[in-house]
Amino acid sequence: MTAVTLGEATPEPTDDPTQASDRRQAVIWWIFVACVLAWLGWKLSALNWALVWRVSPLLWQGYIVSCLLTLVSVALGMVFGIGLAAARMSRFAPLRYLSMAYTETVRATPQLMVIFWIFFTYPVFAGHNMSPWTGAVVSLTMIASAYLAEVIRGGLLSVPKIQSESATVIGLSRSQTFIRVLLPQACRNMLPAFITTLITSFKVTSLVYVIGLIDFFRAASLINNRNFAPATLYTVVAIVYLITCFALSRLVGLLDPKYKLQ
Amino acid sequence: MEFDWTIALRYREALLGGLLVTLQVSVLGIIGGTFLGIVVACVRAMPGLFARRLAITYIEIVRNIPALVKVFYLYYVLGFNAWLAGLIGLAIHQSGYISDVITSGLRSIPREQTEAARVLGCSYPQTFSFVLVPQLLRLTIPPMTSQYIEVVKNSSIVMFLAIPELTWQTQQIEFETARGYVAAGIATLLYLGIALSISALMSMAAWKWRRAI
Numbered sequence: 001m002t003a004v005t006l007g008e009a010t011p012e013p014t015d016d017p018t019q020a021s022d023r024r025q026a027v028i029w030w031i032f033v034a035c036v037l038a039w040l041g042w043k044l045s046a047l048n049w050a051l052v053w054r055v056s057p058l059l060w061q062g063y064i065v066s067c068l069l070t071l072v073s074v075a076l077g078m079v080f081g082i083g084l085a086a087a088r089m090s091r092f093a094p095l096r097y098l099s100m101a102y103t104e105t106v107r108a109t110p111q112l113m114v115i116f117w118i119f120f121t122y123p124v125f126a127g128h129n130m131s132p133w134t135g136a137v138v139s140l141t142m143i144a145s146a147y148l149a150e151v152i153r154g155g156l157l158s159v160p161k162i163q164s165e166s167a168t169v170i171g172l173s174r175s176q177t178f179i180r181v182l183l184p185q186a187c188r189n190m191l192p193a194f195i196t197t198l199i200t201s202f203k204v205t206s207l208v209y210v211i212g213l214i215d216f217f218r219a220a221s222l223i224n225n226r227n228f229a230p231a232t233l234y235t236v237v238a239i240v241y242l243i244t245c246f247a248l249s250r251l252v253g254l255l256d257p258k259y260k261l262q
Numbered sequence: 263m264e265f266d267w268t269i270a271l272r273y274r275e276a277l278l279g280g281l282l283v284t285l286q287v288s289v290l291g292i293i294g295g296t297f298l299g300i301v302v303a304c305v306r307a308m309p310g311l312f313a314r315r316l317a318i319t320y321i322e323i324v325r326n327i328p329a330l331v332k333v334f335y336l337y338y339v340l341g342f343n344a345w346l347a348g349l350i351g352l353a354i355h356q357s358g359y360i361s362d363v364i365t366s367g368l369r370s371i372p373r374e375q376t377e378a379a380r381v382l383g384c385s386y387p388q389t390f391s392f393v394l395v396p397q398l399l400r401l402t403i404p405p406m407t408s409q410y411i412e413v414v415k416n417s418s419i420v421m422f423l424a425i426p427e428l429t430w431q432t433q434q435i436e437f438e439t440a441r442g443y444v445a446a447g448i449a450t451l452l453y454l455g456i457a458l459s460i461s462a463l464m465s466m467a468a469w470k471w472r473r474a475i
Contacts, residue, residue, distance in 0.1 A: 015311050025311040032312070108411060108457040109450050110418035112429050117450070120442030203328035209422070210433070217330065230338035238327050238335060245326035 047232040055223050062219030063240065069215060070202045072137055077144025077201075084149035085156060086178060099149070106146035111204050115139040119211050132213035136205075143204060147197050155190030156182055188256070195252040199245045206241075216240065269444045273435050277445065280431035281452050287348060287417040287427055288456070292410050294353030299360025306361065307368055317361070324358030330419050337423055348420035356413050363409060367402040368394065400471045407464040411457045428452060 016022050052059075087099035106114060118139040122130040130138075159182050167177040206217040214222065220233045270277070306317035333351035336342045342350065371394060379389040421430035432449045436442025 013314070015315075022311050029312050029315050032316075105450070105454065108415070109453050110415040110429060112418045112421070113432070113446060113450055113453065116429070116432055116436075116442060116446045120436050120446050123440070124443060199326070206328040206330045207419070209330070217328070221334070224338070234331065234335045234339050238331050241328055241331055242323060242326045246322065249322075249326065 044235070047235060048229050049232075051227060051229055051232060052236055058219050058223060059216065059236070059240075062214055062216040065214060065219075066202065066205045066216040069136055069140060069205045069208070069213075070198070073140035073144045073205075074148070074198055074201050076137075076141040077148045080141065080145035081148030081152050082183070084145060085152040088149065088153055089156065103146045103149050106143060107150070111143050111207050112210060114143050115207060115211060118142070132208070132211045135211050136208040136213045136215075140201065140204065140208070144197065144201050147200065148194070151190050151193040151197055152186060154193060155186030155188075158189045159185045191256055192252050195248060195255075198251075199248050202245060202248065203241070267444055269435065269439055269441045270448050273431075273439075273445065276431045276435065277428070277448055277452070280426060280428035280449070283425060283427040284414070284417055284429075284452075285456070287352070287420055287425070288410075288414045290349050291352035291356065291413045291417060294349060295356030295360050295409075295413055296406075298353055298357030299364055302357055302361035303364035303368065306365055321358045321361060324354060329355040329416050330422065333419055333423065344420070344423035344425055348417075348423055348425055352413060352416055352420070355416060356409060359412070360406070360409050363402050363405040364398065366405075367398045370401060371397050396471070400468065403464050403468045403471075407461050410460050410464070414453065414456050414460070 015026070084099045084103060087095045088103070090096055115135070119130060119135045122135070163181055163185065164177050167181045172180065205215050208215050209218045209221070212218075217237060220237045224230050224233045302317050302320060305313050306321075308314070329351060332355055333347055336347035336351050337344065340347075375393055375397070376389055379393040384392065417427060418429035421427060421433065424430065426434075428449045432442060432445040435445035
């Protein structure tokens with residue numbers, strides 16, 4: 001083992017099939033993968049697939065709820081996130097500090113706690129409990145908007161300064177510059193970070209477990225409470241999350257070939 | 263509707279106890295996550311395709327499954343007790359992200375550093391611990407700060423295994439008094455305090471190691 005590959009200021013070494021050592025290692029790798037898959041297949045075949053088949057409508061319903069929740073919260077979060085990012089860059093100092101305080105507070109607090117804020121405070125004002133669906137949408141939107149605000153701000157900061165200067169020179173107002181010049185370019189730059197936030201949002205939906213909305217994860221655990229089969233159900237849950245999030249992470253390469261992953 | 267803030271005083275012991283448990287879980291999770299992350303990053307930096315693919319596969323699997331699912335899997339399927347399941351789950355979850363931080367840190371150290379150390383006759387472990395690690399410490403402090411804050415945030419999911427940490431206590435207070443917003447407000451402030459202390463500690467570390475080239 002040479003230490004030279006450690007600590008090189010170069011991009012990740014890519015697989016080079018023309019090299020004899022890489023060819024040999026690729027063969028070993030695929031044999032290893034085949035062994036692991038065979039072992040996994042043997043383990044998976046021992047699970048209670050009849051049960052999974054029987055409860056699959058419930059799981060599917062939960063999965064749809066999770067997906068919908070992700071889409072709605074990211075879409076709304078994008079709207080509020082743009083607002084927060086614009087406020088963060090405004091010339092009016094109180095607005096700037098307010099936006100910063102909100103973003104940083106939400107980002108430094110556990111997501112469960114944000115869900116609790118909404119779910120515990122609402123009854124005090126309204127006198128009755130919030131429906132789990134509304135509570136989940138509101139709290140997940142709050143979380144997504146704070147994270148997306150940072151993503152958008154990063155995108156905006158990556159646009160060269162000369163762009164906004166040129167826009168000012170040709171007579172665009174500040175809001176026109178923001179909407180017509182900065183935002184479109186920022187959107188392109190922030191694509192990878194946006195996809196990461198999308199994946200995080202999908203994973204965060206598993207936390208609405210706590211307020212009783214039946215998303216994918218809660219559906220599985222409710223079924224587990226009724227017909228006790230944790231190995232089967234939680235394995236299925238893990239595999240479904242893995243496949244969904246992995247597919248989402250490949251989305252970035254599809255949307256913009258510039259970010260094609262190796 | 264009226265806001266009754268005296269609940270915070272009545273339940274101060276529960277909240278303080280929760281804070282202590284959260285700190286314990288977080289510190290252990292940080293240590294475990296950093297250790298695992300370093301191991302994975304080292305495997306990934308090893309020459310050859312096999313080790314690299316192994317590490318990347320591990321990272322992809324770990325990053326694409328929610329921490330809650332991992333913790334439940336460890337607890338219900340593999341049969342760990344609540345504390346072990348929570349800690350191992352947190353450590354594994356964060357190791358996927360921490361190993362990425364360390365990998366990019368290792369890559370940003372100029373290749374000449376390693377080559378020079380090897381020419382001077384340092385062995386591989388010596389090169390790693392006396393040349394690369396000191397630079398790594400300094401380079402990775404800013405991204406590591408956010409990783410560690412992430413561990414503190416994720417520590418709240420061990421409440422599902424009934425470990426009495428801050429979020430669990432908050433929910434308990436809501437169940438007992440229906441005034442959970444008080445507890446949630448205090449808990450938020452405490453979490454913010456922890457996050458601020460972590461970034462202050464990391465800034466101090468950065469100041470201490472500023473010359474460690």
